[in-house]
Amino acid sequence: MPYPPQLEELIKAVEKTRVERVERKKAGKEVPFLSLDERKVMLNHHPDFKEEGRRELKVGPSKGYKIAHEMADLIEAKSRVDPDSIDLSNPDIDTDVLILGAGGAGTSAALLAQEAGAKVTMVTKLRHGDANTMMAEGGIQSATKGEKDSPYYHYLDVMGGGHFTNVPELVEALVTHAPSALHWMENLGVNFSKFPDGRMKSIHGGGTSRKRMHYAADITGAEIMRVLRDEARNRKGIDIVEFSPAVELILNEHGHCAGAVLYNMETEEYVVAKAKAVVMSTGGSGRLHIQGFMTTNHYGATADGIVIAYRAGLQISFLHTVQYHPTGIVFPEQAEGILITEKFRGSGANLVNIDGEQFVNEREPRDVEAAAIVQECTVRSKGVPTPTGKAGIWLDSPMIEMLAGEGTVKREFPGKFILYKRFGIDISKQPMLIYPTLHYQNGGINFDPEGVTTIPGLFAAGEVAGGIHGENRLMGNSLLDIVVFGRIAGKSAADYVANGAKAGALTLEHVRKYNQEMADSGADQGRVSPMLLPDYTNPKVRERQLTSQYVGTIR
């Protein structure tokens, strides 16, 4: 659907101010960045700052911690499985390193664990690569350009973006391993965008002090996943099991992690996977639609790893903040929630209100930028009304053509160019209508720079883990963290196995205990988790379905 006449009319206000805004940019006379104090005030408009959006957990190792209701609902829920009905004595899978989740973190871990000599089994919820990693667009940060940048500046940017709440040791590991992680991917065959002389292209992202965002057009994640997946599937010693999400961790009698209960989505059977070490890499939770926000995330992003690791006794942190990407498509509605990469803003596109005014510098950190858009649409009523009663802000992509030459949008943003073309909209000539969209989890389970958790034998990497980005992640640092810490966790897990993981009888006693704690605390509301898949069933249809109990879409 192209823009209807009423939106075409409103676009004229954007066109009216465009030349002047481009000239301003060329002359370096940008809308100034907010001061630290102004940012603090602006953040009051961010959904994280709505006190009523969170509640204290009543059970588990982080009892008393306040997180979003939607996440708390899953944590304060009973297991999908009855521990008494699972036979742990005769495992269906027996492996050295069991990897839960086959996105970028899991697949990187699988490769390094295999290289270190371990027998690897990687299980995943949907197909290999149905993951947030596949959808990443804008780029990956790394201080590869020695003359102007270094891990030192990268460190400061990551800490600043996270409001200096980040775990410093994790940030140090992230930035110092970044150049070698990029080098590793390039050697495996990832085609990063380059200049004719072979140097990698790099641009700014929100909150970066240097141009260190490397990319593969606007399909960086798909390109990385293509290569990692090919590599994993072509190596001997890595078994990949699809459509089999983990629904519970298995411990052994010593309290060490020793496998997982899986759910075969095709046969609806439960499967016992025994392992000497487990890597948790199940990704994020956008499909919880916290505070009703639309999301950029893939269909299986439902916080399962957090839920089951928490039940097994692992603490969580930084889940009190959630990242809303400032620019998600709000119209055309069929594409609602889909991410418009920050690279558009990094390439110069302004954010413009209904009057054609630029109201914020487009390179503020994500939380500040999202808060500014929410403020503009709600408090200042300067949003652009969509045909279905929502509000959005213009992202002025045609500016990029004026700044960098005709054809740039199509060349640098082929994914989005084609998507909009399907609706009859040419984004090299018309702006895009956006609103913040639930994007990234920020926090998760606790782990250390070696990928080690407090449960022996359980390692973690990727979006499921918390601490690296503190209370706010900057663009391009997640693709980086999943490769850096995926590699580290895979190697650590294999080394742990090689050094003699302590064997013992398998048990789900922790699940029984957790259920009891729930009952004692009064938190038991009859909910069951993990969710596995979100439920978008129309309530009217649901009423006529005779299934006795649903969890997400699954019985």
Ligand SMILES: Cc1cc2nc3c(=O)[nH]c(=O)nc-3n(C[C@H](O)[C@H](O)[C@H](O)COP(=O)(O)OP(=O)(O)OC[C@H]3O[C@@H](n4cnc5c(N)ncnc54)[C@H](O)[C@@H]3O)c2cc1C
């Ligand atoms: C649209 C979009 C654009 C992005 N763009 C960028 C970008 O440009 N730069 C950047 O740095 N970051 C970006 N990000 C963030 C980044 O892509 C993700 O944070 C990162 O890829 C997560 O990797 P992961 O391996 O931890 O999780 P994922 O890639 O999501 O992989 C997790 C895997 O675990 C599986 N899984 C889930 N539950 C279970 C279970 N119970 N059992 C077994 N398997 C399970 C999932 O199905 C999935 O396959 C973007 C994210 C999105 C959604």
